[in-house]
Amino acid sequence: MLDDAGWNALALSLRVSVVATLFALPLAIWLAWLLARRDFFGKSLLSAAVHLPLVLPPVVTGYLLLIAFGRNGPLGQFFEAVFGISFAFRWTGAALAAGIMGFPLMVRAIRLAIEAVDPRLEEAAATLGAPRWAVFAKVTLPLALPGVLAGTVMGFAKAMGEFGATITFVANIPGETQTLPSAIYALLQIPGQEGPAAQLVLWAVAVSVGAVLMSEWLARRMAARIGAHGGV
Amino acid sequence: MINNPFQILMSPKLATLSVLLSLAVAGPVRAAETGLIFAAASLSEALSEVANSLDDVPSLSFGGSGAIARQIDQGAPADVILLASPIWMDWLEQRGHLQAGSRQAPFGNRLVLIGPPDANPLTELTQNSLKDRLGRTGRLAIGEHRAVPAGQYAATWLQSKSLWSALRPHLAETENVRAVLALVARAEAPLGLVYASDLVAVPNAASEVWTIPQSEQPEIRYALAAISAKGIAMAAQLTSPEALAIFARYGFDIEAAE
Numbered sequence: 001m002l003d004d005a006g007w008n009a010l011a012l013s014l015r016v017s018v019v020a021t022l023f024a025l026p027l028a029i030w031l032a033w034l035l036a037r038r039d040f041f042g043k044s045l046l047s048a049a050v051h052l053p054l055v056l057p058p059v060v061t062g063y064l065l066l067i068a069f070g071r072n073g074p075l076g077q078f079f080e081a082v083f084g085i086s087f088a089f090r091w092t093g094a095a096l097a098a099g100i101m102g103f104p105l106m107v108r109a110i111r112l113a114i115e116a117v118d119p120r121l122e123e124a125a126a127t128l129g130a131p132r133w134a135v136f137a138k139v140t141l142p143l144a145l146p147g148v149l150a151g152t153v154m155g156f157a158k159a160m161g162e163f164g165a166t167i168t169f170v171a172n173i174p175g176e177t178q179t180l181p182s183a184i185y186a187l188l189q190i191p192g193q194e195g196p197a198a199q200l201v202l203w204a205v206a207v208s209v210g211a212v213l214m215s216e217w218l219a220r221r222m223a224a225r226i227g228a229h230g231g232v
Numbered sequence: 233m234i235n236n237p238f239q240i241l242m243s244p245k246l247a248t249l250s251v252l253l254s255l256a257v258a259g260p261v262r263a264a265e266t267g268l269i270f271a272a273a274s275l276s277e278a279l280s281e282v283a284n285s286l287d288d289v290p291s292l293s294f295g296g297s298g299a300i301a302r303q304i305d306q307g308a309p310a311d312v313i314l315l316a317s318p319i320w321m322d323w324l325e326q327r328g329h330l331q332a333g334s335r336q337a338p339f340g341n342r343l344v345l346i347g348p349p350d351a352n353p354l355t356e357l358t359q360n361s362l363k364d365r366l367g368r369t370g371r372l373a374i375g376e377h378r379a380v381p382a383g384q385y386a387a388t389w390l391q392s393k394s395l396w397s398a399l400r401p402h403l404a405e406t407e408n409v410r411a412v413l414a415l416v417a418r419a420e421a422p423l424g425l426v427y428a429s430d431l432v433a434v435p436n437a438a439s440e441v442w443t444i445p446q447s448e449q450p451e452i453r454y455a456l457a458a459i460s461a462k463g464i465a466m467a468a469q470l471t472s473p474e475a476l477a478i479f480a481r482y483g484f485d486i487e488a489a490e
Binding site: 067070071072086088167168170172173185186187188190191 | 296297299301319322323373378379380403406407411414415418
């Protein structure tokens with residue numbers, strides 16, 4: 001029931017959101033842990049910087065990305081030279097924008113989950129000789145896992161819906177940067193295209209409902225596993 | 233504990249809240265007393281100057297032509313609308329939103345092929361010269377070719393030059409024409425198609441690399457109409473010789489007026 005352009009947009013959105021979430025997740029967990037468990041100079045500033053994409057208009061975030069990661073931007077040239085990755089007008093740029101917009105939501109949820117983990121459990125593990133990484137991997141992370149999962153789903157959902165930053169940074173190129181929201185927006189700008197737009201909207205709804213149902217199912221399984229330890 | 237649910241209607245807090253709410257809702261209605269114009273984003277600089285030259289300075293709201301049309305259809309309180317393409321005005325006319333006889337096409341625009349500020353002019357306009365300028369990864373920035381009027385005009389022109397299918401894989405389509413200008417200004421896109429008036433409004437952002445002759449120009453017509461009865465007089469003010477002179481100074485083509 002979707003035409004080729006619709007399928008392309010849906011497939012691209014899924015790819016962009018999955019890649020954005022996978023790359024953002026480790027960094028989000030690390031930053032969330034840093035903000036939850038460490039005190040250091042500039043912590044409030046770091047927290048504010050993480051939250052910037054939530055408060056800035058998405059087109060501003062997109063424009064800043066364009067300046068930094070465009071073909072002529074310093075970071076864009078760095079990634080091109082060092083890793084051979086270019087972001088300008090490519091799906092990688094859409095993934096970067098989607099990841100950055102979803103990042104604060106991930107960090108928030110994960111940070112709250114880590115803060116809810118009883119520090120005495122971590123101390124106990126440390127006194128038993130576990131190195132810091134093992135305390136984190138075997139105590140903190142498993143107990144915070146429902147929050148990590150919630151953050152991941154939020155980040156993924158935000159990535160699926162991201163529009164303003166994406167279209168400002170990498171424009172609207174079918175098959176390359178035309179994500180589901182860009183395709184819906186473009187269709188709504190044409191008289192009489194409400195029907196095809198509604199089909200894409202239904203798919204967007206289906207994906208988000210599916211993601212939420214899957215996360216609830218995973219959360220129930222996890223709760224059953226860690227429930228015995230009095231987890232979150 | 234409230235036994236009678238209607239008691240809550242008499243609660244003083246709720247009364248205060250409802251007064252505040254009605255004040256908040258009433259606010260914008262008063263602002264519209266001087267008149268409200270919804271207009272395409274490409275008109276922002278010129279129309280602002282025209283509006284400020286009027287005795288009763290109207291409020292201006294700029295946006296995409298499609299978004300404006302859908303807002304009007306849902307009862308937005310505009311008195312006059314000025315769109316970049318006749319397509320959405322046709323749509324509104326069919327749905328009976330326009331004051332009868334108020335529709336006109338007061339001025340036009342021209343397309344210009346632009347490059348970054350320091351770009352050299354093209355010596356010829358062919359598939360190869362354009363592709364050379366784009367290089368391996370460069371893109372020609374245009375407005376979204378189905379949705380953004382400037383993109384529709386750009387596509388029409390490229391098709392008339394038999395360049396459309398060759399350049400189609402090398403396009404970067406944006407949500408509005410000013411985004412094209414931003415991409416070219418930052419040399420993210422080596423080429424772009426914008427209105428002549430955009431270059432007048434933001435003169436140092438880009439340079440014209442190829443002049444599209446008048447005979448090849450797609451017919452670009454802005455569409456003006458009154459939505460409310462008050463809008464009829466406002467529409468006349470916007471098309472007075474003084475107002476048209478301001479539009480002409482901003483690069484709009486008043487010769488094209490019907």
